[in-house]
Amino acid sequence: MTHKKAKLYIDIDGVLLGKKEPNDYEICLAGGIRDFLAYALWHFDCYWLTSRANHGDVRPALEALKPYADKVTMEMAKTVKPTTWSTLKTEAIDLKSDFYWFDDQLLQTEQEILKNAGCLDRWIRVDTRANYSGLIAGKQHLARLIQKI
Numbered sequence: 367m368t369h370k371k372a373k374l375y376i377d378i379d380g381v382l383l384g385k386k387e388p389n390d391y392e393i394c395l396a397g398g399i400r401d402f403l404a405y406a407l408w409h410f411d412c413y414w415l416t417s418r419a420n421h422g423d424v425r426p427a428l429e430a431l432k433p434y435a436d437k438v439t440m441e442m443a444k445t446v447k448p449t450t451w452s453t454l455k456t457e458a459i460d461l462k463s464d465f466y467w468f469d470d471q472l473l474q475t476e477q478e479i480l481k482n483a484g485c486l487d488r489w490i491r492v493d494t495r496a497n498y499s500g501l502i503a504g505k506q507h508l509a510r511l512i513q514k515i
């Protein structure tokens with residue numbers, strides 16, 4: 367019997383793409399992205415959860431990363447799976463399942479949906495536009511969470 371991996375939903379803007387300094391105009395890859403993706407893909411069933419790619423097609427997500435990412439990062443990003451949703455990102459999530467969600471900012475409604483389902487703690491807030499190293503801290507937080515299970 368194989369162990370079923372928990373799902374990990376990953377946003378792009380403000381998570382995989384951030385800023386070196388909060389006041390910069392320029393966007394860059396978040397610090398530690400390769401390490402994060404390698405870890406995430408090894409331990410979790412990974413899905414995009416970004417307004418750039420919400421129609422079940424991963425290509426717009428990959429196009430968003432391409433100007434910034436090296437080949438290794440792109441190869442890993444290509445294995446993240448698509449989701450389909452229209453108004454709220456929570457539409458893409460089975461709230462009864464074992465999941466984690468990396469996002470910089472949820473809508474109030476999305477937060478309420480998670481709260482009502484008793485899973486607000488599954489949202490791991492990472493804001494790499496405000497904190498370049500946010501993804502590294504998020505990964506460490508995630509690692510501690512799964513060690514407790």
Ligand SMILES: [Mg+2]
Pocket residue numbers: 377378379380381469470471
């Ligand atoms: Mg975002």
